[in-house]
Amino acid sequence: MTLKADETNAEAQLDLGIALCRRARWRDALEPLQKAVNIDPTKAAIHYQLGEAYNQTDRLQEALEAYEEAVRLQPDHWRAMKGIGVILDRMGRPAEATAAYQRAREVQRR
Numbered sequence: 269m270t271l272k273a274d275e276t277n278a279e280a281q282l283d284l285g286i287a288l289c290r291r292a293r294w295r296d297a298l299e300p301l302q303k304a305v306n307i308d309p310t311k312a313a314i315h316y317q318l319g320e321a322y323n324q325t326d327r328l329q330e331a332l333e334a335y336e337e338a339v340r341l342q343p344d345h346w347r348a349m350k351g352i353g354v355i356l357d358r359m360g361r362p363a364e365a366t367a368a369y370q371r372a373r374e375v376q377r378r
């Protein structure tokens with residue numbers, strides 16, 4: 269089954285990327301999510317989803333950067349903060365990961 273979306277619409281590309289992620293087609297999701305970021309780099313949700321896809325494809329540095337951008341754009345994005353913790357754990361940086369998890373918990377409680 270081939271999924272397509274308007275290539276000039278960030279939301280359509282995000283929706284396509286999410287649909288592919290839900291099918292565990294992480295590598296396929298990268299292209300529409302990257303297009304969505306290029307179309308509208310101001311949406312935290314796009315960066316977060318791109319971080320998820322990068323994480324699932326073991327592109328850890330890119331995942332970290334995407335999650336960090338999501339938090340920069342939306343400082344209360346606790347899921348992106350948690351993603352930062354996951355990536356830092358995977359990178360062997362446990363102290364930084366613990367701090368990221370703690371920030372995510374604090375924001376989630378608000």
